[in-house]
Amino acid sequence: MDSSVKRRQVNKTEKLRFEDVKEEQSNVVSALYNPRKALSLSQQRALLPAAKRRGDVLKALEKHRSLVVMGSTGSGKTTQIPQFLMEAGWCDGDRAVLVTEPRRVAAVAAAERVAAEVGSTVGEEVGVAIRFDNRTSTKTRLVFSTEGTALRSMMSNPLLSRYSVVMVDEAHERSVTCDLLLGLLKKVQQRRSDLRIIVCSATINADEFVTFLGEDQTAIVNIEGKSYPVDVSYLKSPCKDYLEESLNIVVDIHRNSKPSSGSILIFLSSSEECEELTSRVTETLGRHVVAVPLYASLPYDQQIEALEPAPPNRRKVVAATNVAETSLSIDGVAFVVDTLHAKLKSFSSQEHVSSLSLVPISKASATQRAGRAGRTRPGQCFRCCTVSDFSQLSETTPPEIQRVSLNGAILQLKSFGVDNIMNFQFPSAPPVEVVAQALEELYNLGAIDDDGILTDDIGMRMAEIPLEPDYARCLVASEAFGCTEEVSEIFGMVQSSTLLISASASRERRLFEAVREPYAVAEGDLLTYLNMFRAYKSNGYSSSWCSSKRFNGKGFKQARRIAHNLKKYVDRKKSDSSLQKERLDTRIRRALCTGLFHKAAFVSPNGSYTSLLSSLSFNHVPLRMHPTSVLFDRYPKCVVYAEAVETANKYMRNITVVEATWLVDVAPALYENKRKRALMELEEGHEKLSGRP
């Protein structure tokens, strides 16, 4: 055995068991590529671990208002529990059962599977309701939906009156939407004692849901899968470079076991690391292995390649990001190498700056990652840290609601009539200062009044629009300025922006700029997007035109669909004739100013930018134009930006040139008084700047 293997201490005290998911599709891709034929559907159903718990689930719901189901994906709970409920009469009369999933593919896959099992097709007894794909009818009794669509459907049906049971699947992932949904469901249950709530969660998080739903009225059912053991080993001494260490481990595994013993999956934190490790593994082990990267922004055909089984007599090595932890599963993995790191989003509410930082993962995540080795056979997991370092990791990842901007979440709660946010029972309370900041910004946007109540003309409408509050405010403002069409198209493009340029071109900076250059305008990135969309439109929305310009047809198609959807929320006839004297591009930029004024910045003599809201604080950090902006190197005096990100510096992205006076027009309370002096100082600064070469 290689010396570096001996260096590692194999710790057999920690044996994990994970379910066999052969019987169930946990994602669409494997469903498409591994159609199963051998067993009949009813035979397969009977073999699922969930079948053994049928009686327990139904009994629990007779006696309790809520149920927490423990067990990870693959036990059959997603597809079987809804059918148990239907068979037991929970869908009799006009009643129905709602099941929510965090991701679209999961909702569609579950609906298709269940429809097949009941001998029907999606849209009849079993339906799916996700954005841009609603296949439900009056006959539908089981509705599979994303969390986002379920929440939105509560806007028109706040008591969910049709549903006897709501099942929140994969609740341990704890998205903001999931937390809002759970909080609202608990409120609905206070009004509707007949409503049953089922929360499905990984074992480690089950307790917190029981506490949240009320211990005295919540039952617990554990659905264990058929499982294979996973041996977990740790390093004897800490490693300095986890990339280097993971390469060594891969080499050890490869040299000490046959290729047929299974594929190796390495968890890394970024696409860049995945690419690097892939090429280093190939360099080191040559033709004996097929090493491939796997991350979400990888082109579709390369993702499929990563998920396919290994060719005969060669070992497959997949270097993946978090996408392989929950969204995609790879068949035939027997070894997991975990670097125990990930990029996590954090947000500074004061500065509107979000950043992605490299952090150690939680024990819960590490358990989930290890489980990827034991899906179809006994597996091994190698963690790139010592046992004692591992014990220092936090138990679970903080829920998203404690890490992100809450403007959107609070706007939605207000639209559900939750006027006192501080009294709302969140599964996990968000930071008070982030809530306060969100309330202040919603007030400044005109979405809530002095009493914190949603305004009819602005706030109510913003809540209906499927965009972040800032963007939704721009869209509402576009009516008066007579540019609803243009602003809808701009935000369709912004939402799809990462998909717009073909993958090969977007990796090369010069090519990226060349592709966009013919459409670039001096008014900034958002108007450049509009210009691109118009060209697409005047060429008949043609995908071959997209490819001829090295644009990504899929991205433009999505932009078109979102733009089309957004237009339904605005009324182009509402334009204010007194505002129509100005040029169209000016009116568009004024509409954008109306929603984005919190994110305005003024140029400083040294060429950096100062955010107007932080300009009075002593420790403000200057902002820079992101090098991908069409305005890079052009130093316009005053801009608004759609987003700020922090990496090596703080950068503004998706920038629009505006006039400072427009800011005072749209947000007098904010800019006229207390910021006026700062504005003037900045103005003077600019006078000096304009003398520069």
Next chain:
DNA sequence: GAGCACTGC
């Protein structure tokens, strides 16, 4: 002159 985990309405 950058370097971006992942979802979703």
